[in-house]
Amino acid sequence: MTDETKPTDFIREAVAEDLKTGRFNYVRTRLPPEPNGYLHIGHVKAFMIDYLIAKENKGELILRFDDTNPTKEETEYVDAIIEDARWLGIEWVKITYASDYFDELYEWAKKLVLMGKAYVDDQSPEEVSANRGTFTEPGKNSPYRDRDVEENMDLLERMKNGEFPDGSRVLRAKIDMAHPNLNMRDPVMYRIIHEPPHHRTGSKWKIYPMYDWAHGQNDSMEGITHSLCSLEYRDHRPLYEWFPEQLGVFQPRQIEFARLNLNYTVMSKRKLRRLVEEGRVGGWDDPRMPTLRAMRRRGYPPEAIVEFVMRMGISTTATSNAGVIADIAFLEAVVREQLNKQSLRRMAVLKPLKLVIDNYPDELVEEMDAINNPEDPDAGTRKVPFSKVLYIEQDDFRETPPPKYYRLFPGNEVRLRYAYLVKCTHVVKNDNDEIVEVHATYDPATRGGDAPDGRKVKSTIHWVSASHAKEAEFRLYDRLFTREDPEEGEEGFINCLNPNSLNILNGYVEPLLAQTKPGDRFQFERQGYFCTDQDSTDKKPVFNLTVQLKDTWSKIEKKNKQ
């Protein structure tokens, strides 16, 4: 990365400043996912920021699972998160768990109790809530707030030992019940949870730390210098700083930034889960989902996702509850940009229409040379069989052409890519007046696609040889929702599901594609980028549409209709 393209933003500036002033003499960041769901595109921003800030400063990144609540977390998600993060290319020096520090954290809590800075509160959850006050009214001190240290120590120990039922008591920091920032009104540090067992510590613990207590202290214990998080934690920063101050331990710096979201999709775990559970999509890896596993299956290259997120930039813009909302069109543009450079070109006919070259010899088969990737000469060429009966795309023929239509129609000559110039002579229809065959004649002198007399055609169309082609299934995806902001309203997102978000087509691909394996990516010429799906069989490969090629004709057509 050159100096000119070196990204700069308020976080990188802050980190550089900290190094310069000596506040820190190294950089260590942490990635703190809670293992309670699959990673989606929104997570990538935080992941990349943490990773790159560390990397750019020759520092370290620690992947630390924030597993402080056994009622929500599962090992299954730990594995999935690691897999997805690796796929993105993120590297860490070690994997840790908040639960690794439960013992030490408990010692620190006792220290706070001994200092008179924390107390066991016997109020019910309802009472705690009622006494917290409101935005405009201060809270009320708990009647148990001034318990003496011995009693607090005893009660805390017994909480830990499981002597009390869930919800009966909590450990709270003693700060200020009248504080204008609600997070400072004696925040809960530990709550009692007997069941279920924790995914790592089993039944050892009956009390579990809250986020505010665990996260910041874990940062401190791990020597994290910069704890980068999303905007909604801004109000927690005073508390984040209060604990280490009291404890006299290493003080990391928290910096907040705006989260990333995409339009035309939903990102909340609960809503995504509903889509899966109600069968609106095929699963968490359905290519229409915004999860990383779905994007992987759809064929998005990880580099493109990373590039997209980086180009979006970092800011503190807070104009929606979802953070910054990126236009899906921008993501697609970046994906196209990557794929254009990398993808092997192939020919595939999604909606077949038979084209018969009447003056082509019945039994002749010619091997045509086709370029694998015009953007990459090293990709070489391949042979594609050509014969008398072909399939072309239904969209590439019109009996009566609209204005500006350059493709095949009676009397018009077009080029069959890498093959010949052909001129349409007539069509054959069935009893329902539907076109079943298009007939044409070819010019034998134009083999390869160029006319010796120098005449030009306005269009080149793709094709496959009917007797050589391989049958294939194509899954065409469109945005999952019809509205830019489907999150609006509780039921709203279900009501604006796009009924055409999946369109399955059966057609043909050139014979070379018989050997494709899941994960292979191609550009099907003039159509889009596709990725071989895991549902493929030897008999019939399945291709997912990653993203369409830009389609100027469809714009013209749309305008024609207006």
Next chain:
RNA sequence: UGGGGCAUGGUGCAAUGGCAGCACACCGGCCUUUGGAGCCGUGGAUCUUGGUUCGAAUCCAGGUGCCCCAGCCA
């Protein structure tokens, strides 16, 4: 309503007191054996009012709008 945060073309991000720029989208053109890619170009923005200043997107004051916080979630 108390506290915290944010306002720059349609969207996202720059400009750190000195000509408001970049990307995507949109529109027009060139080129093309992908109506792809590439290339060229047009239009369009500093929330508002006042102040400081030779000069303000930037600094100050007021206003307006939007986002977050009243979990024993993270």
